[in-house]
Amino acid sequence: MRRDVFQAIADPTRRDIIGLIAHRSLNLNAVTGHFDISRPAISKHIKILTQCGLLTIRQKGRDRICEANFKKLNEVSDWVEQYRTFWTNKLDALCDFLDEEATGNKSNQELQK
Amino acid sequence: MRRDVFQAIADPTRRDIIGLIAHRSLNLNAVTGHFDISRPAISKHIKILTQCGLLTIRQKGRDRICEANFKKLNEVSDWVEQYRTFWTNKLDALCDFLDEEATGNKSNQELQK
DNA sequence: TATATTTGCAACCATACGGTTAAATATTCA
DNA sequence: TGAATATTTAACCGTATGGTTGCAAATATA
Known part of the structure; x- marks a missing residue:
């Protein structure tokens, strides 16, 4: 079964x-x-x-101590951040323009809603 | 059923x-x-x-054009980035120290592996 | 108009997921 | 040693997930 960080953080309890x-x-x-x-x-x-x-587990007597290992979140961060320019800066406008070019033009209004 | 960004990006195909x-x-x-x-x-x-x-869909004749809406990734970014200090900077050492204090001390070596 | 193209929808299937209860295992403490 | 505590494992359950095939509907094209 698939077991990766993306799937792990998909659950709100986790x-x-x-x-x-x-x-x-x-x-x-x-x-x-x-x-x-x-x-x-x-x-x-x-x-x-x-x-x-x-997460790593450290056995301490009969207890098992859970510790977070945040370095693994880098995987998620890297994936998300590669798209950051698409939603934060002026490239948005350029993107929209390119989409128009690619798909053959249409009013941009319905994209706003 | 639950339908949120975290669950959506959990699947590699998506x-x-x-x-x-x-x-x-x-x-x-x-x-x-x-x-x-x-x-x-x-x-x-x-x-x-x-x-x-x-993702948003724009109908164009019989075609349905799929366009990404990256602003939604902010949710993921925000969640991940709140932990960034834990894996990037000197706070790591402080965290380890606080864990020791909290859970009652033990060799730190197994944390490294 | 007839036909091809793009897509949605319904029915179905095997497996994964998230949860439960009950019993088993391991460690600590009196 | 016996009892309490912390946790895992096993068996089970309902529902979600990710996929399929087959068919219907809408649009474009000859």
């Missing part, structure tokens, strides 16, 4: 887990305390996050 | 579609030509991308 342990590592039980779902459910989310490298 | 129409808007048939899956499969991907606002 994004919340990352946000939770960002500043403070927690054991699985403590993580579970912040959600309304069962411990095994959290355990599965943690496993997915671990498999894609977004 | 990320490829976005990359494909980034510089040049295409009709659905042309998009399909770049993949090994059927037209209805592409149509479904396009629908998902449209529902979450990453």
Whole structure:
């Protein structure tokens, strides 16, 4: 089964887990305390996050401490940022123009809505 | 069912579609030509991308021209970038230190691997 | 008008996902 | 050693996902 960062952060619970342990590592039980779902459910989310490298687990006695590994987010950042110029700067206008050229012209108005 | 940008870009085919129409808007048939899956499969991907606002469709005769709407990627960018300091600069060391404090100290070596 | 082209839609299928409960395992503590 | 705690694993369930084929509908073209 596919297991990559994009798929891992697709689930809102998993994004919340990352946000939770960002500043403070927690054991699985403590993580579970912040959600309304069962411990095994959290355990599965943690496993997915671990498999894609977004999270590492440090065993400490019977506890398993979850720590975020943010370097992995670079993959997402890189993918998104390659398109940044398309939505932030003046290239927008150029893009629209090129689209007109490519697809054979039409009123631009419906693009606004 | 949940329909948000994170879930939309989780699928590699959909990320490829976005990359494909980034510089040049295409009709659905042309998009399909770049993949090994059927037209209805592409149509479904396009629908998902449209529902979450990453893509708009402009009808032109019998063609439906797909255009990327990159502004929606801001949502992803914002989420990722809030963690950037955690993996790019000196705060890494501070974070590790705080983890030690919080979880009760242990060799830092296994964090490196 | 007849035909080809582009697309949508319905029905279907196998598998993945996100969740549950219950039992098993491992560690700590009295 | 026995009990409590933390977590994983297994079995299961309903629904979503990503794909298919076949057919209908709308538009363009000969």
